[in-house]
Amino acid sequence: MTYLAKPRLHHPDLPKNKLGYTHRDYEGTVSTLCAGCGHDSISGAIIQAFFELDVPPHRVAKLSGIGCSSKTPTYFLGNSHGFNSVHGRMPSVLTGANLANRDLIYFGVSGDGDSASIGLGQFAHLMRRGVNMVYIVENNGVYGLTKGQFSATADKGSKAKRGAVNNDEPIDMVMLALQLGASFVARSFSGDKEQLVPLIRAAIAHHGAAFIDVISPCVAFNNHPGSTKSYDFVREHNEAVNRLDFMPAKTEITTEYAPGTLQEVVQHDGSVLRLRKLHEDYDASDKAGAMNYLLQRQAAGEIVTGLLYLRPDADDLHRLLNTVDVPLNQLSEKELIPGAAALEKFNASLR
Amino acid sequence: MKQTVAPIERVNDFVVKFANVNGSGSASANLLFAKSILRMGIPVAPRNIFPSNIQGLPTWFEVRVNENGWRGRRGGVDLMVAMNPQTWEQDVKEIEPGGYLFYDSTKPLPAAKFRDDITIIGMPLTGICNREYTDARQRQLFKNIIYVGALSALLEIEPEAIAELIGELYKGKEALLKPNVQAMRMGRTYAQNELDWPLGIRVKRANAVGEKIFIEGNSAAALGCVYGGATVAAWYPITPSSSLAEAFARHCRRFRTDPATGKARYAIVQAEDELASIGIVIGATWNGARAFTCTSGPGISLMQEFIGLAYFAEIPAVLFDIQRGSPSTGMPTRTQQADLLSCAYASHGDTKHVLIFPQDPKEAFEFAALSFDLADRLQTPIFVMMDLDIGMQDWLCEPLAWDDSRKLDRGKVMSYEDLEAGKDFGRYLDVDGDGIAYRTYPGTHPNRGSYFTRGSTKDRYARYTEDGATYVDNMQRLQRKFETAKQYLPTPVRKDAAQKTRCGAIYFGSTAPAMEEALAALAGQGIHLDTLRIRAFPFHDEIADFIADHEQVYVVEQNRDAQMRMLLVNELAVDAAKLIPVLHYDGTPITARFILREVGEKLAMFNVTPLRKVAP
Numbered sequence: 027m028t029y030l031a032k033p034r035l036h037h038p039d040l041p042k043n044k045l046g047y048t049h050r051d052y053e054g055t056v057s058t059l060c061a062g063c064g065h066d067s068i069s070g071a072i073i074q075a076f077f078e079l080d081v082p083p084h085r086v087a088k089l090s091g092i093g094c095s096s097k098t099p100t101y102f103l104g105n106s107h108g109f110n111s112v113h114g115r116m117p118s119v120l121t122g123a124n125l126a127n128r129d130l131i132y133f134g135v136s137g138d139g140d141s142a143s144i145g146l147g148q149f150a151h152l153m154r155r156g157v158n159m160v161y162i163v164e165n166n167g168v169y170g171l172t173k174g175q176f177s178a179t180a181d182k183g184s185k186a187k188r189g190a191v192n193n194d195e196p197i198d199m200v201m202l203a204l205q206l207g208a209s210f211v212a213r214s215f216s217g218d219k220e221q222l223v224p225l226i227r228a229a230i231a232h233h234g235a236a237f238i239d240v241i242s243p244c245v246a247f248n249n250h251p252g253s254t255k256s257y258d259f260v261r262e263h264n265e266a267v268n269r270l271d272f273m274p275a276k277t278e279i280t281t282e283y284a285p286g287t288l289q290e291v292v293q294h295d296g297s298v299l300r301l302r303k304l305h306e307d308y309d310a311s312d313k314a315g316a317m318n319y320l321l322q323r324q325a326a327g328e329i330v331t332g333l334l335y336l337r338p339d340a341d342d343l344h345r346l347l348n349t350v351d352v353p354l355n356q357l358s359e360k361e362l363i364p365g366a367a368a369l370e371k372f373n374a375s376l377r
Numbered sequence: 378m379k380q381t382v383a384p385i386e387r388v389n390d391f392v393v394k395f396a397n398v399n400g401s402g403s404a405s406a407n408l409l410f411a412k413s414i415l416r417m418g419i420p421v422a423p424r425n426i427f428p429s430n431i432q433g434l435p436t437w438f439e440v441r442v443n444e445n446g447w448r449g450r451r452g453g454v455d456l457m458v459a460m461n462p463q464t465w466e467q468d469v470k471e472i473e474p475g476g477y478l479f480y481d482s483t484k485p486l487p488a489a490k491f492r493d494d495i496t497i498i499g500m501p502l503t504g505i506c507n508r509e510y511t512d513a514r515q516r517q518l519f520k521n522i523i524y525v526g527a528l529s530a531l532l533e534i535e536p537e538a539i540a541e542l543i544g545e546l547y548k549g550k551e552a553l554l555k556p557n558v559q560a561m562r563m564g565r566t567y568a569q570n571e572l573d574w575p576l577g578i579r580v581k582r583a584n585a586v587g588e589k590i591f592i593e594g595n596s597a598a599a600l601g602c603v604y605g606g607a608t609v610a611a612w613y614p615i616t617p618s619s620s621l622a623e624a625f626a627r628h629c630r631r632f633r634t635d636p637a638t639g640k641a642r643y644a645i646v647q648a649e650d651e652l653a654s655i656g657i658v659i660g661a662t663w664n665g666a667r668a669f670t671c672t673s674g675p676g677i678s679l680m681q682e683f684i685g686l687a688y689f690a691e692i693p694a695v696l697f698d699i700q701r702g703s704p705s706t707g708m709p710t711r712t713q714q715a716d717l718l719s720c721a722y723a724s725h726g727d728t729k730h731v732l733i734f735p736q737d738p739k740e741a742f743e744f745a746a747l748s749f750d751l752a753d754r755l756q757t758p759i760f761v762m763m764d765l766d767i768g769m770q771d772w773l774c775e776p777l778a779w780d781d782s783r784k785l786d787r788g789k790v791m792s793y794e795d796l797e798a799g800k801d802f803g804r805y806l807d808v809d810g811d812g813i814a815y816r817t818y819p820g821t822h823p824n825r826g827s828y829f830t831r832g833s834t835k836d837r838y839a840r841y842t843e844d845g846a847t848y849v850d851n852m853q854r855l856q857r858k859f860e861t862a863k864q865y866l867p868t869p870v871r872k873d874a875a876q877k878t879r880c881g882a883i884y885f886g887s888t889a890p891a892m893e894e895a896l897a898a899l900a901g902q903g904i905h906l907d908t909l910r911i912r913a914f915p916f917h918d919e920i921a922d923f924i925a926d927h928e929q930v931y932v933v934e935q936n937r938d939a940q941m942r943m944l945l946v947n948e949l950a951v952d953a954a955k956l957i958p959v960l961h962y963d964g965t966p967i968t969a970r971f972i973l974r975e976v977g978e979k980l981a982m983f984n985v986t987p988l989r990k991v992a993p
C-alpha cells in the first residue's frame with residue numbers, strides 16, 4: 027500500500043472554526059483500513075473534536091504503537107507531527123515527547139493488543155505518572171493487523187471467527203486506568219459519535235492523564251455472533267451512565283436541566299463539563315464508587331459507557347517534576363551550560 | 378617466626394589492599410586513607426572491589442600508591458589490611474613475598490594462619506574498641522578510623538592530612554568531627570608506641586598531583602551531560618550505571634535550577650524498565666530535547682527493538698553503557714568490555730551504530746558532552762562505551778575544561794523561518810549529499826514541515842511505502858551517513874615508539890592506563906611497540922593504516938571473544954592473521970603486569986628480541 031493523498035480542494039462554503047480552518051484541515055490521508063472498521067469512525071470523531079475545539083493542528087503531537095488502530099494517526103490531523111513507534115511502547119515515547127515540550131497536546135492512539143497485551147506495563151506506568159495527554163485504546167478484542175488472534179481484552183467465553191473460545195480472563199482497561207491514577211476515564215463506542223465526540227473534546231481539555239476505552243469492532247475478524255465486541259453485541263449491551271456536554275472556557279451556559287439530573291464540573295482551563303445523568307446514582311467524581319458500579323454492571327453483562335471518572339484538579343508529570351514553564355526543548359546554552367568558571371569551582375572541590 | 382624474605386622497601390610505590398565486610402562502614406575510612414596520600418602530593422589509584430550485595434559479603438578496597446602516576450591496577454599486594462576473617466586465607470595468600478600483613482590481633486591466631494615470608498603486624502583493634510566505646514555501631518565504625526590512624530604511623534602519612542579531610546567530611550557536624558579525629562589519633566599513638574614503624578613501604582610528601590582532580594567516571598559523564606545540554610534523562614537502576622543517573626540529578630540540582638523560580642531545567646524519570654527508558658529518550662529527542670539513558674549490558678539487550686527504530690527512523694539518542702561482567706547477570710559488580718558487538722550492531726536487520734570509547738573520567742566528561750552534538754548531527758543513537766572501572770572508581774585526572782565560546786550543535790533542523798521561506802522539506806531527503814537529512818520539531822509551523830515518523834519504510838518525504846527500490850535508496854543513504862559520521866568522531870590516538878618497530882598494539886577505553894604502563898616497561902627492556910588507541914566506531918582510516926604499517930598487531934581488550942578484533946576484521950579489509958588477541962576477562966581491571974606477560978610471551982614467539990638498547 028502506498029500513500030494516498032487526499033485532494034486538498036476546499037469547498038468555499040465549508041464551515042470554518044474560529045481559527046478559519048475547515049474540517050478538511052483536520053483530516054489526514056485516506057484510510058487504508060477495512061471498510062466498516064470501527065477505527066475509522068474514531069478517526070472521524072477525533073477530527074470533529076479537534077475542529078470543534080479550534081485547536082491548531084500543528085500544536086498536536088499524535089503518537090501510536092503498532093496495529094491497525096495504531097495506523098490511524100495518519101488518517102487525521104495531517105498537519106501534526108506523528109509517530110508510529112514500536113508495538114506496545116508508545117507510552118514511553120509519549121512520555122519523553124511530553125517532557126521535551128509541555129506546550130503541545132499529546133494524543134496517543136493504541137489498540138487493545140498494543141496496550142493490554144504487549145504494552146500493559148508501559149500503559150500502567152504512563153497512567154501512574156499522570157502524563158498530560160489523551161490516550162485512546164481502540165478496543166476490538168483481537169489483533170486486527172496480525173489477522174484476528176484474541177487480545178487480552180477479549181471476554182472469557184467469547185468466540186473467535188473460526189469458533190475457538192477464549193478461556194482467559196479479560197483485562198479491563200478502564201478498571202486499570204482508574205486504579206492506576208488516570209484523572210479522566212471514559213468508555214465509549216465507535217458507533218456512537220454523539221457520545222464519543224464530546225468525550226474526546228473533554229479529554230483534550232483535561233489537564234492530566236485522560237484515558238478513553240473505545241469499543242471499536244473489527245469487521246474482518248471479530249464482528250460475528252459469539253463475539254462480545256461486535257457492532258450488534260455492543261449496541262445491545264451498551265449502558266451509558268451519562269451524556270456529556272462539553273463547554274469550552276468562557277462559553278455562556280444557556281440550556282436548562284431538571285435539578286438533580288445534572289453534574290457540572292469545571293476543568294483546569296475553565297471549560298465546563300455537564301454530565302446529564304442517565305443513571306441517577308452514578309457519581310463520576312467518586313472513584314471507588316465508579317469501580318464498584320463497573321464491577322456490578324459488568325457482572326450483569328452490561329458494557330458501561332460514558333464519563334466514568336473525573337478529577338478536574340489533577341496533577342501532571344511536569345508539576346510533579348517541578349519543571350520550568352518554558353518547554354525544555356527551547357532552553358538555550360545560557361540556561362543549560364554552567365560554563366568554564368563553574369567547572370573550575372567544581373574541579374577545585376575534587377582535589 | 379623468622380622472616381625468610383627481606384621486607385619490601387619502597388617509597389611512594391606500593392599497593393595496599395583492605396579486606397572488609399560489606400556494610401561495615403569501611404568504605405569511607407578507606408577512601409579517607411587514599412585521599413590523605415593524595416593530599417601529600419602522591420598520586421593514588423583506588424579501586425573498590427565489591428559484591429552484588431548490601432551487607433555481610435566480602436568487599437575489598439585496593440589503593441595503588443604511585444608517584445609516577447600510573448593509574449592502572451598493578452596486581453599483587455604489598456600491604457594487606459585483613460579485616461575480614463571470611464577471606465583470610467585468600468587475602469594472606471595474595472601478599473607479595475616480602476610484603477606486610479596488618480590484622481586485628483584481639484583473638485590470637487595459630488601460626489599456621491600466617492606466612493613466613495611476610496612481615497606480620499598485629500593490633501588488637503576489637504579489644505581497643507571494646508575498651509573505648511560502649512555502642513556496638515560505634516565500635517564498628519571507629520575501628521575503621523583507628524586502623525587508618527595506625528596506618529598513618531606505619532606508612533608515615535601526615536596526620537594533618539587526615540585530620541584536614543575529616544574536617545571537610547564533617548564540616549558543621551562537630552559531634553562527629555571530634556570523635557573521628559580522636560579515634561584516628563588513638564590508632565596512630567598506639568602504633569607509634571607498640572608497633573615497629575615505619576614499614577619498608579611508606580610515603581613521602583611529593584609534588585606529583587598538581588592540579589589534578591579525583592573523580593568517578595560516572596560523575597564526570599553526568600556532568601558532561603549537563604554541559605552537553607541534556608534536559609531529559611530516563612533510566613532504570615542497574616550497577617554500575619545507576620550512579621551516573623544519580624550524579625546527573627545531583628549536578629542538575631546544583632547547575633540547572635532556575636534561580637528565580639527554583640524550578641528544574643531538566644526532567645529525570647526513573648522508568649519502569651530499560652524499554653521505557655530508551656522509549657522516553659526517543660520521544661524526547663524526537664521532540665527536540667537532548668536526552669540520554671544510562672545502563673549496562675542487560676539493559677542494552679532490552680532496548681534492542683527501540684534502538685533499531687531510532688536507527689531507521691533517524692532519531693537522536695545517547696546511551697551510556699557502563700559495561701560489567703556478562704553475559705546475563707554474569708559478574709554484575711565487576712568490570713568488562715564485553716558489549717562491543719551487542720552495541721555496534723544492536724537490533725534486528727541491517728543496523729550499525731556509533732560507539733565512542735572514553736579512556737578515563739576526563740574523557741567521559743568530554744565524550745558525554747560531545748555525544749549530544751553527535752546524536753543531533755547524525756540523527757542516530759550514540760553509545761558511550763564506559764565500564765565499571767571508569768564509571769565507579771575514583772580516578773586522578775587532569776581538571777575538566779570547558780570553552781565558553783562553544784555552542785551546541787543541534788544538527789540539521791528546519792526552523793519556522795526556513796519553512797516559511799519555502800525551503801523544500803523532505804524528512805529523508807539527502808540535500809547535502811552526506812546522508813543526513815533535515816528534520817523539524819513538532820509544532821514548528823502551522824502547515825509546513827510536519828511529517829510522520831515510523832519504523833516502516835518511507836520515501837524521502839516520509840510517506841509510507843513498501844517499494845523495494847525506495848527501501849534500498851534509504852538504506853544506502855543510511856550507509857552514507859555512517860561514513861559521514863567518521864568526520865565528527867574522536868580520532869584514534871597513535872603513538873609511535875622511539876624506534877621503528879614491526880609490532881603494534883591496539884587498545885581502547887579503560888585499558889589505557891595499564892597499556893601505557895606496560896609500554897613504558899617494555900621500552901625499558903628495549904622492546905618497542907607502536908600503539909593506537911581507538912576512540913570511536915565506525916573506524917577511521919588511520920586504524921587500517923596502522924594495521925597495514927605493522928606485521929603484528931596485538932589487540933588488547935577486556936572480553937573473551939576478542940570483540941574489538943572481530944569488529945576490526947569485519948569492518949576493515951585487513952589480514953585477520955595479523956591481529957593477535959590479548960584478552961583479559963576475569964572481571965578485574967586489566968593490569969600492566971598482565972599485558973607485559975602476554976605480550977612478552979607473544980613477542981618471544983614472534984621472535985622479537987630486544988635488538989636495540991633503550992633510547993637514552
Ligand SMILES: Cc1ncc(C[n+]2csc(CCOP(=O)(O)OP(=O)(O)O)c2C)c(N)n1
Nearest residue numbers: 093094095113137138139140168169170171
Ligand atoms: C514486537 C512485535 N511483536 C509482534 C508484532 C506483530 N503485531 C503487529 S500489530 C499486532 C497486534 C495489534 O493488535 P492491536 O493493538 O489490538 O491493534 P488492532 O490491529 O487490533 O487495531 C501484532 C502482534 C510487532 N509488530 N512487533
Ligand code: SF4
Nearest residue numbers: 060063094170244245
Ligand atoms: S482487520 Fe479489523 S481492525 Fe484491522 S482494519 Fe480491518 S476491520 Fe479494522
Ligand SMILES: [Mg+2]
Nearest residue numbers: 137138139168
Ligand atoms: Mg485490537
